[in-house]
Structures are given as structure tokens and as C-alpha cells.
Amino acid sequence: MDRAQKQVAIETLKGVFADAGAVVVTHNLGLTVAEMTDLRGRLRKEGAKLQVVKNTLAQKALDGSVGEAGDALFTGPVAIAYAPDPVSAAKVATQYAKDNEKFVVIGGLMGKDVLDKSAVSALATLPSLDQLRGKIIGLIQAPATKVAGILAAPAGQLARVIGAYAAKDAA
Numbered sequence: 001m002d003r004a005q006k007q008v009a010i011e012t013l014k015g016v017f018a019d020a021g022a023v024v025v026t027h028n029l030g031l032t033v034a035e036m037t038d039l040r041g042r043l044r045k046e047g048a049k050l051q052v053v054k055n056t057l058a059q060k061a062l063d064g065s066v067g068e069a070g071d072a073l074f075t076g077p078v079a080i081a082y083a084p085d086p087v088s089a090a091k092v093a094t095q096y097a098k099d100n101e102k103f104v105v106i107g108g109l110m111g112k113d114v115l116d117k118s119a120v121s122a123l124a125t126l127p128s129l130d131q132l133r134g135k136i137i138g139l140i141q142a143p144a145t146k147v148a149g150i151l152a153a154p155a156g157q158l159a160r161v162i163g164a165y166a167a168k169d170a171a
Helices: 002-018 033-045 055-062 066-072 086-099 117-123 129-170
Strands: 022-027 049-052 078-083 104-110 113-115
Touching: 002 055, 022 086, 022 117, 033 049, 033 086, 055 066, 055 078, 066 113, 078 086, 086 104, 086 117, 086 129, 104 117, 113 117
Parallel strands: none
Antiparallel strands: 022 078, 022 104, 049 078, 104 113
């Protein structure tokens, strides 16, 4: 890899670190091509990506912005999982790590914050952005349906009373 290619890779990684909701740093020593393809497919379904990175290039892309703790994550055979949604990459990576002992979650980055393994696991238990949006819409719609039901109830009662008088007069 020549100097120009390294510079392009560093700029790409800077974009990844800036745009991702969270970056999950993993070790992938011993994973086969089929296992990596399976993991990439699972991540793609959730809108996330997996990228194997060179440690020195990742450290240069971070440019010391996360300190020594962030730089310490990038040792050994590292792959990063990332997505615009902070939860999806963490959720898939944590689940895959439970299923495959060769894949280990080391930690993560969320903005300028460094996450340890337990913080990434906690992040994975949170609901995704789409699930949160659904809950918010449900909460917003609930009062509107209650108001409509309350407004419709007196009219329905009035109609039943008039219907009862009409039936009484007909009899």
C-alpha cells in the first residue's frame, strides 16, 4: 500500500468514525471466509457494515481524539462494525460473538467516548431507532384515539336514546 492509498484509507476511516452512531471494535482471529460473509450479511440486514482495518491507519484516523484508551482498542486482528444507528451494529456483533468464540467484541467508540465490552453489551440491549420511533408514534396517537372515543360517546348515547323512544312509540 503506497502513501496515496494510505491517505485515502485514513480519510475514509475518518468519515466512518464521524458518521457512525457507534463503532464496535472486534477481534476476528480465526474466522473463516464463510463466517465473515455470514457476519457481513447479518450486519447488512440491519443497515450496518463490517470492515477489517489496519491498526496504524485507524489510530491515525482517530488522530488522538479519543485518547490512549481509544488507541489501545486497535491491537491485533481488528475489524470494526458500524452503522448510522448506534444500536444495530452493537446488537449484531454482540449476538455473533455469543454464537462464535473466535469473534470477540473488544470495545467501541461513540463519538469521542470510548466504550468497554460491557458498555457495548449494554448498548446492544437498547431498542433500535426504528423501534423507538414506533413507540413514540404510538404514544402520540394514543391520546388522539381516546379523545375521538370520548367525543363520539355522547353522540352514540343520544342516538340510542332516540332509537329507544322511536321503538317505544312504534309499539
